Amino acid sequence: EPEVTQTPSHQVTQMGQEVILRCVPISNHLYFYWYRQILGQKVEFLVSFYNNEISEKSEIFDDQFSVERPDGSNFTLKIRSTKLEDSAMYFCASNQAQSDGYTFGSGTRLTVV
Amino acid sequence: GENVEQHPSTLSVQEGDSAVIKCTYSDSASNYFPWYKQELGKRPQLIIDIRSNVGEKKDQRIAVTLNKTAKHFSLHITETQPEDSAVYFCAAVGTGRRALTFGSGTRLQVQP
Numbered sequence: 001e002p003e004v005t006q007t008p009s010h011q012v013t014q015m016g017q018e019v020i021l022r023c024v025p026i027s028n029h030l031y032f033y034w035y036r037q038i039l040g041q042k043v044e045f046l047v048s049f050y051n052n053e054i055s056e057k058s059e060i061f062d063d064q065f066s067v068e069r070p071d072g073s074n075f076t077l078k079i080r081s082t083k084l085e086d087s088a089m090y091f092c093a094s095n096q097a098q099s100d101g102y103t104f105g106s107g108t109r110l111t112v113v
Numbered sequence: 114g115e116n117v118e119q120h121p122s123t124l125s126v127q128e129g130d131s132a133v134i135k136c137t138y139s140d141s142a143s144n145y146f147p148w149y150k151q152e153l154g155k156r157p158q159l160i161i162d163i164r165s166n167v168g169e170k171k172d173q174r175i176a177v178t179l180n181k182t183a184k185h186f187s188l189h190i191t192e193t194q195p196e197d198s199a200v201y202f203c204a205a206v207g208t209g210r211r212a213l214t215f216g217s218g219t220r221l222q223v224q225p
Binding site: 031033035041042043044045048055056091098099101102103104105106107 | 144149202211215
C-alpha cells in the first residue's frame with residue numbers, strides 16, 4: 001500500500017533556529033497538508049497546498065511558517081525561528097481528490113529546547 | 114469556520130461490549146466525515162468515513178451514523194477487543210475550508 005513518508009522522525013533544535021520538515025506524498029496525490037499535534041492534544045490544521053500554491057491556512061500558520069514543493073515529489077514545512085511552543089508532532093498528509101480521506105505520514109516529532 | 118466537538122474524552126469498556134463515540138459539527142454544509150484511529154506514538158489512520166448523502170455505513174464491527182438535521186455523527190464499535198484500544202478522532206470538512214477539522218479525540222480503553 002502506498003505511503004506518505006516523512007523525515008526526520010525526530011528532530012531536536014535550539015530555540016530560534018530554523019527547521020525544515022520533509023514529506024514525500026503519495027505519487028498520484030494532488031492535495032497536500034501539514035497538521036500538528038501537541039502531545040496529548042488534538043490534530044490541528046496548519047496548511048493545505050494544491051497546484052503549487054497554498055490553498056488555505058490556519059491562524060497557527062503565521063509568518064514563521066512556509067511550505068514548498070521544490071522538486072515535484074518533496075513537500076516541505078519550514079519554521080524560520082522556532083519557539084518552545086512549536087514542540088509537537090508534525091504530520092504531513094495527502095489525498096488524490098479533495099473529498100477523499102487523507103493518508104497521513106508517520107510524523108516528525110519536533111522538540112525545541 | 115467549522116467547529117467539531119467530540120464526546121466522551123475517555124471511554125472504558127469491557128471486552129465484547131459496544132463503544133459509541135459522538136461528534137457534533139457546526140457547518141451545516143459539511144459533507145464529509147471521516148474517523149481516524151491513532152495508536153500511541155503513531156499516525157492517525159482512517160478507519161471509516163461517511164458522506165452527507167447517506168445516513169449510515171458499516172464495515173464489519175465498525176459503523177458510522179450521520180444525522181444531518183441535528184449535525185451530529187457517531188462511531189459505533191461492536192464486540193470490542195483489546196486491540197481497539199486507541200485514541201479515536203472524528204473530523205469534518207466545512208464550506209470555505211477544504212481541509213479537515215478534527216475533534217478533540219476519545220481515548221478508548223478496552224479491558225480484557
